[in-house]
Amino acid sequence: MNYFTLAYRNLKKKGIRSYLTLLGICIGILAVVSLITLGAGLKAAVGSQFGVSSTELITVQAGGNNFGAPGSGAVNPLITKDLDEIKKLGSVKEAVGRNIVAGKIEFNKKVVFGYASNIPDGADRKFVYSQIEAKPVAGRLLKDGDTGKVVLGYNFYVDKVGLEKIVVPGNRVTIQGKDFEVVGILEKQGSFIMDNLVFMNANDMKSLFNYGDTLSLIAVLPADKNNIQKTQTDIENLLRRLRNVKVGSEDFTVSTPQASLAQVNSILNAIQIFVIIIASISILVGAIGIINTMGTSVIERKKEIGIMKAIGAKNNQIFMQFFVESGFLGLIGGGIGAILGTALGYFGVIGINSFVGTDMVPHIDFLLIFFVLLGSFAIGAAAGIFPAMRAAKQHPVEALRG
Amino acid sequence: MEKKSDSDKIIIHLKNVAKYYHMGDTIVKAVDDVSIDIKKGDFVAVMGPSGSGKSTAMNLIGSLDMPTKGHIFLDNEDISTLDESELAQVRGKHIGFIFQQFNLIPTLTVKENVVLPMTLQGLSEDERSDKADNILHRLDLYERRDHYPNQISGGQQQRVAIARALANDPEVILADEPTGNLDTKTGLKVMDFLTELNKEGRTIVFVTHSPELAKKYAHTVYWLKDGKIEKVTRERNKR
Numbered sequence: 094m095n096y097f098t099l100a101y102r103n104l105k106k107k108g109i110r111s112y113l114t115l116l117g118i119c120i121g122i123l124a125v126v127s128l129i130t131l132g133a134g135l136k137a138a139v140g141s142q143f144g145v146s147s148t149e150l151i152t153v154q155a156g157g158n159n160f161g162a163p164g165s166g167a168v169n170p171l172i173t174k175d176l177d178e179i180k181k182l183g184s185v186k187e188a189v190g191r192n193i194v195a196g197k198i199e200f201n202k203k204v205v206f207g208y209a210s211n212i213p214d215g216a217d218r219k220f221v222y223s224q225i226e227a228k229p230v231a232g233r234l235l236k237d238g239d240t241g242k243v244v245l246g247y248n249f250y251v252d253k254v255g256l257e258k259i260v261v262p263g264n265r266v267t268i269q270g271k272d273f274e275v276v277g278i279l280e281k282q283g284s285f286i287m288d289n290l291v292f293m294n295a296n297d298m299k300s301l302f303n304y305g306d307t308l309s310l311i312a313v314l315p316a317d318k319n320n321i322q323k324t325q326t327d328i329e330n331l332l333r334r335l336r337n338v339k340v341g342s343e344d345f346t347v348s349t350p351q352a353s354l355a356q357v358n359s360i361l362n363a364i365q366i367f368v369i370i371i372a373s374i375s376i377l378v379g380a381i382g383i384i385n386t387m388g389t390s391v392i393e394r395k396k397e398i399g400i401m402k403a404i405g406a407k408n409n410q411i412f413m414q415f416f417v418e419s420g421f422l423g424l425i426g427g428g429i430g431a432i433l434g435t436a437l438g439y440f441g442v443i444g445i446n447s448f449v450g451t452d453m454v455p456h457i458d459f460l461l462i463f464f465v466l467l468g469s470f471a472i473g474a475a476a477g478i479f480p481a482m483r484a485a486k487q488h489p490v491e492a493l494r495g
Numbered sequence: 496m497e498k499k500s501d502s503d504k505i506i507i508h509l510k511n512v513a514k515y516y517h518m519g520d521t522i523v524k525a526v527d528d529v530s531i532d533i534k535k536g537d538f539v540a541v542m543g544p545s546g547s548g549k550s551t552a553m554n555l556i557g558s559l560d561m562p563t564k565g566h567i568f569l570d571n572e573d574i575s576t577l578d579e580s581e582l583a584q585v586r587g588k589h590i591g592f593i594f595q596q597f598n599l600i601p602t603l604t605v606k607e608n609v610v611l612p613m614t615l616q617g618l619s620e621d622e623r624s625d626k627a628d629n630i631l632h633r634l635d636l637y638e639r640r641d642h643y644p645n646q647i648s649g650g651q652q653q654r655v656a657i658a659r660a661l662a663n664d665p666e667v668i669l670a671d672e673p674t675g676n677l678d679t680k681t682g683l684k685v686m687d688f689l690t691e692l693n694k695e696g697r698t699i700v701f702v703t704h705s706p707e708l709a710k711k712y713a714h715t716v717y718w719l720k721d722g723k724i725e726k727v728t729r730e731r732n733k734r
Contacts, residue, residue: 095614102602400598403559404612404659405587407580489559493598 100418103390104425111386115426117379118472122430122465123437124372128365129461130438131445149318150224151325152353153179153311153332155345169336169344170307178331179311184324186316189217190308192298198291199267201258209268209291211298212244224312225287232262232277239294243273246288247281253447254289268293269301285448321349379426380476387419387480391487398484399492408485415481416474423473424466431465505568506666506698507533507556512565514551525551527722528565533715535666538693539700540713548722550671553702557590557669558582570666587616591660593701595672597652599644605655606631606640612662623662630658634688650681657688668692670701674708686712 155171176190193210212218214237221227227234235244249260260266264275268291282288293301315324328347338344348356391398398411435457442455509531516523526548533539533556543549554560555567558574566575574585586592599608606627613623631637634654644652653673660668670689674682690712693699703709709716710730718725 098607099602106602396598397600400600401611401615402583403557403586403592403594403598405583405615405663407583407615409580410583410615490554493559493594 096413096417097421099414100421103394103418104421107386107390111390111422112425114382114386115379115422115429117375117377117382118423118426118469119379119430119433121372121375121379122427122469123434124368124375126431126434126461126465127437127441128368128372130435130456130458131441132361132365149315149321149350151313151315151321151328151347151349153313153328153345153347154309170309171311171345172308173306175332175335176308176311178335179313179328182324182327182331184316184320184327185313187220187314189213189220189312191221191310191312192295192302192304192307193290193309194298194302194304196269196291196302198254198256200256200260200264203256203258205255207254207289207291208286209293209298209302211295212292213295220314221312224314225282228280229277230280232275234277234279235292235294237294239276240297241273242276242293242297243268244277244279244292245275246279246290246292248288249275250278271301273297325349376472379423380472383419383422383473383476384479386422387415387477388483390418391415391480391484394484395487395492396495398487399489399495402487402489403493411487412481412485415484416477419477419481420470420474423476424470426473427466427469430469431462434465435462504535505532506535506570507531507700508568508571509552509555510566510568512555512562512567514548514555514560515563524722526555526562529719529722529724531556531717531724533667533698533700535698536693536696537698538690538712538714539698540709540716541700541702541719542704542706542709542716543719543725544704546721547719549702549704549719551722552717552719553669553671553700556700557592558585587612588663589665589667591663591665591668593653593656593660593668593670593673595675597644597649597656597676599652599655599659601644604641604643605636605647605658608644608655609658609662612659616663626662627658630661634658649677650684653677653681653685654688657685661692665697667698667700670699672702672704674703674705682708 153171153175155169171190173190176188179185179188190213191210193208195206196209198205198207212221212235218235218237222234229244230247231250232244235242243266245260245266248254249256252259260275260278262275262277266273266275273293279287279292299305313324313328315321317323325347329343332338332345332347333340333343336344401411401414439455439457442453446453446455509529512526512529512531513524514526516525529548529552531552541549541552551560555562558567558569558577562575566573568574569585569589574582577585592598600611603611609627609630610623613626618626628637628640631640634657636651636654636658639647639651644655647655653676668689673685673689677685686708689699689701701713714730716728716730718728
């Protein structure tokens with residue numbers, strides 16, 4: 094028998110009230126563990142949404158950067174003239190305009206909303222196909238002159254878009270009320286956006302959505318892939334002149350994949366900091382809860398303290414008993430939090446995989462769990478210092494009176 | 496110094512001891528200028544009505560409390576100068592307490608309650624388990640060793656308390672109204688056991704408000720009234 098036995102026995106006797114105070118520590122640890130377990134996966138998942146395999150491509154969009162369809166909601170959209178001018182720049186090797194528009198897709202008597210994207214004709218088609226490394230997993234890709242035909246993203250083929258039936262080449266789907274024939278399915282791209290897209294030829298798309306000569310985005314391949322910066326600056330200067338805006342008040346963005354990824358990562362970091370702040374507050378509240386519970390415990394067990402002192406317990410032995418018990422209280426809260434947090438992270442990764450289509454391997458980080466448990470014991474013990482000191486200072490005779 | 500025989504050796508000596516309490520503006524003299532000599536191997540009763548200061552005297556004898564004035568010697572050592580941890584050490588090693596309310600730790604089993612004082616003295620796991628088993632056998636509690644205090648009778652609980660008091664083999668056993676919560680028959684059994692311990696050479700001091708009990712068992716009786724010693728009687732025939 095030692096402090097641990099004593100602590101264990103006392104904890105067994107504690108009521109539900111004492112354990113409710115552990116909720117704070119529990120939630121805090123849960124947040125930290127699930128965040129760390131998910132965090133890496135989340136970054137990978139978001140990173141993969143920039144499905145363009147090339148890291149050299151520059152993307153030009155009107156308006157600010159946003160998470161809707163590219164260029165959507167821009168007051169002053171990009172137009173084909175902008176594209177023509179960009180193509181003329183010396184530092185640009187190739188440039189292609191793309192339109193991505195939200196629309197209604199009907200199949201199997203179900204309606205889903207998704208995004209359609211156009212594939213330009215001629216040389217530009219080859220450029221787009223090479224950039225997205227387009228290969229059909231079934232059927233074929235779109236060719237020049239295809240009308241009333243679409244190629245669908247991989248998720249339509251594995252029934253992940255909500256149509257409750259897989260779509261195969263030869264099926265007919267209704268898009269924005271117009272009938273289309275599915276001629277092919279693209280290979281899995283590992284990107285939520287790409288795998289849900291409907292691809293159609295530029296003419297079909299233009300007549301269906303009637304966006305005139307506006308463009309959602311312009312993809313640019315720089316002439317010198319070691320000097321993407323120069324191309325970016327050239328495009329920015331050009332668009333400023335064409336759209337008559339001053340430096341600092343641009344209504345367009347010219348972004349490189351690295352820059353976009355960095356931006357997303359900074360958002361993820363902000364989320365992480367936010368979660369860590371919430372977790373810290375929870376843990377602080379939990380620690381105060383433990384101080385309170387242990388303080389009550391000292392009063393409730395005053396007589397026990399008196400008995401212990403009468404049979405020879407020194408002040409530091411009384412202190413240790415309450416200190417260790419408090420640590421265990423923290424450990425229980427942290428333990429539950431770690432289990433729930435690991436489960437949340439684990440199934441969160443599986444969830445992201447099936448929802449977004451990424452291939453992250455969910456794993457349980459035992460080292461993390463070990464340090465989290467160590468930490469929660471330490472938090473509990475630290476919270477117990479003050480109550481334990483009070484317990485140790487009880488006068489034997491007064492304590493024995495109870 | 497004159498060499499004394501063992502039975503004449505003073506084990507506890509209270510020298511002009513006083514204990515005052517503040518109750519608001521008034522000072523209560525719970526124990527007032529009391530001197531007591533307890534010889535090694537004696538069987539002492541502290542008698543008195545409630546409020547006579549007998550419990551306070553007991554706490555002072557047992558080094559649970561410090562006197563306001565005067566000195567307390569245990570084995571010729573002045574314990575009124577010791578700090579709290581040293582006092583705890585003295586209690587744990589030299590004194591065994593038995594209370595009216597039994598005062599067992601409810602979350603520990605019978606055996607664990609007996610082991611606890613040895614744990615506090617840092618005895619090894621094996622040593623304390625063996626010692627506890629021996630003591631439990633002696634008090635006929637071995638079969639009950641894994642029970643919790645609320646699972647056994649009052650008489651058994653008081654025997655556990657005695658077993659716990661014996662854990663560190665103390666020279667002095669202090670019992671504060673040890674029969675107060677027991678029926679007469681069980682109470683007499685407890686007193687008989689204390690007599691047995693006294694015959695082994697242990698010094699027994701017990702507090703009671705029953706003159707019969709004091710006269711029947713004690714060799715020396717201190718009669719307390721209003722914090723002072725009224726008289727001391729000795730039952731010589733028992734020595």
